[in-house]
Amino acid sequence: MPFILIVFIRRMPYIYSMATTSKIILLFSLFILSTSHCPGGGILWEINSKENPKSKVYLLGSIHMASEDLYPMPKQVSTAFSDSDYLALELDISKIDPAEMKKKMMIGGGRNIDELLSFETIAKLDNEFLKFGLKKSVWEKFKPWAALLTLSQLKLNAEGFRPDLGIDFHYLMETIKDGQEVLELESFELQMDMFAHLDLFSEQYIEYSLQSLDSDIKMVSSLIQAWKTGDTLTFSKFIWNEKNEKQEENKKILKIMLDDRNVAMAQKIEEYLTSDKTYFVIVGTGHLLGKAGILQLLANKQKYQLIKK
16 A cells, blocks of 8 residues: 655655555555566556657556665666656655654644554554564654554564665666656655545554554565566555455555555656656556556556556
């Protein structure tokens, strides 16, 4: 699912957009998809407009936190980036004000997380944070979603997955180094508003997430391997399992984190396809696929040619 993951790079907090369940939380931390196999490796599509032959968009499904063995990038991905005029990301994290990010994460008003969650859920969170030597005083002012995302990142970091090795960050740094402009599909405010909606489901999604967070994180290496081989079916099974599809609360959160945002991102990509330039667009892999994914939304227009690379 799509969430914003708090990461600490160069001693500054940033966010990355990335499920209500631990899968949704974990997916925001990593990928946030549905079909089969990309023969060239990676999850990359070329999109051309039938009405404007000069336009082109390369659309890459990303992994937001990864390990060193993800690199180097597959040749077709590197070539697509080199051949593009612009890089477009969900969000340019280099522009985020750390103080503003911290403010959005905090409950505020002199309140703490005890007022928002049950004693039992707080105890479970406390037990998990203590595994990393973090006392409750460190996170008790966090909003529930921020506490859970921070915990997810700590667990991913412990397994060797780092935000500075994420695909988005890799190409962001390349673009900044070259002094080129970075385009954004969304805004910091929009992503923060999305997380604000999670306040309506705080108890449910944290309770559920904690039940399977450790087991889901153990699957991350398999998911990264699936990305390297273009195996989107593995991602689909992980995200859109029968349990998530049938539980009403999960469906609501998936709509907030994925479906609603996919519509806006697809519209932005359509704007790019009206120009004569080539765009290299990176979004969390979960946004690409599925019945409400960006690829299907574009295909439904019957104006674009979508080619799996």
